[in-house]
Amino acid sequence: SPAKSYEFIETAEPRPGVGQITLNRPKALNALSTPLITELNQALAAYDAAPEIRAIVLTGSQKAFAAGADIKEMAPLTFSKAYTTSFIESWSAFTTSVKKPIIAAVSGHALGGGCELALMCDILYCTENANFGQPEIKLGTIPGAGGSQRLTRAIGKSRAMELILTGKNFSGKEAVEWGVAARAFGSWEELIEGSLKTAEAIAAHSKVAVMAAKEVVNKSQDLPLRDGVEYERRVFHSLFGSEDQKIGMKAFAEKKKAEWTDK
Ligand code: CO8
Known part of the structure; x- marks a missing residue:
């Protein structure tokens, strides 16, 4: 069974065939620390292996999907440590290893690594006022989990350059207009219901x-x-x-x- 207890995420099976993973590190707005990412990868692998699960929904809280990689963890990192430990590489491992579809349900902040995590999922749903962005430039660095590649493929070079070079955020409404997200919902409740409904529809297929x-x-x-x-x-x-x-x-x-x- 995929049921297991985690510290930084929660898992539940709210509908037949649907596994839901909720990022749950509220004190840091779901900042993506290495232990959180390790748990996320474990939960995704467990659902991928569970025969009864047919689609996965990944969400955060109403206030934050994820406010980025953990800045406090990264601050003291050195080049040699990052390079020799392949820092961040494992984050996107699930994009090639998990075969079941993952729907990202984004409400609130999806910044930096949080935006990149949402972009790694197969379908992106959000609320209209979700807050997306790649603010790394403001921290003296650049996107490191595929943002410059996945966002650029989604919205084109000029818009991606503008966002990544200024660190300016964009809304859920814009995410839909630009093709980053498939759909934007008016409220958190509608977002969760809509995401579970789509997951259920997928789960009904072969x-x-x-x-x-x-x-x-x-x-x-x-x-x-x-x-x-x-x-x-x-x-x-x-x-x-x-x-x-x-x-x-x-x-x-x-x-x-x-x-x-x-x-
Ligand atoms: N890392 C660590 N802690 C964070 C982060 C973060 N990314 N974001 C928020 N927190 C913490 C705050 O430090 C604060 O903690 P404390 O109470 O101990 O001071 C707590 O969460 C609540 O945050 P705020 O008080 O700031 O909440 P506000 O509602 O005032 O503001 C914001 C919300 C606007 C989201 C603000 O917190 C913010 O700007 N956060 C940082 C956003 C950011 O720059 N993200 C990009 C990070 S860099 C990055 O992701 C690089 C990616 C490279 C590879 C990524 C691999 C996936």
Whole structure:
């Protein structure tokens, strides 16, 4: 069972097939310390391995998704320590290792590493007044967990340059207008309900197909178009080897609801 007790996060299974991870370090506005990130990676790996979980929602509090990497932890860090311990590298490990879809539900601050963490997720939902930003320049440094790459891919070079060079924040409403977020909700309650509903909708589909779909969409971020299309076709062909493809297409022909076997 994925149930385990953590210090800096909470886990719950609020809907069938849905695992919810809540960042819970309220005194530091969910600043992402190494112990917190370690727990987050453990919880994500546990849900990925749990057969009954089919989609994951990652959230923080109403006030803060995460106010960034832990500045107090980073302040004394040296180049040689950061370099030799590959500081931050493990943060994004889940983007390649976790196969189940992760929905980020962002309310309040998502700054620096918090913004980067949200960008690592598969679907980003937020509240209209969520507060996104890459303020690292104001601390004398730069984004270090993929912000310069993922944000630039999401919103284009000129806007990303403006944000990263000035450290200016942007709202949840802007995040949707610019394509960073899929949807912005009017309130925290609507954000959580909307995120769980989408997770439930995903959880109702064939697990094999859902994981394959996540894999091929994410390939689009790494591969040139032609290679990506070819990759997609290979995976598409391989799904003719799944039981669920037969079940899904037979159910359509018979006007019945598909009962997935996840095989
Ligand atoms: N790190 C450590 N502690 C933090 C952080 C943080 N990022 N953010 C807030 N806190 C702490 C505060 O120090 C304060 O603690 P204390 O009560 O002990 O003084 C507590 O949280 C509450 O914060 P505030 O009193 O400041 O709350 P406000 O509501 O007044 O302000 C803000 C909220 C605007 C979010 C403000 O806290 C702030 O500006 N925080 C820093 C935001 C920031 O610069 N983030 C970027 C960090 S750098 C970064 O992420 C680099 C990424 C590089 C790699 C990342 C890997 C993922």
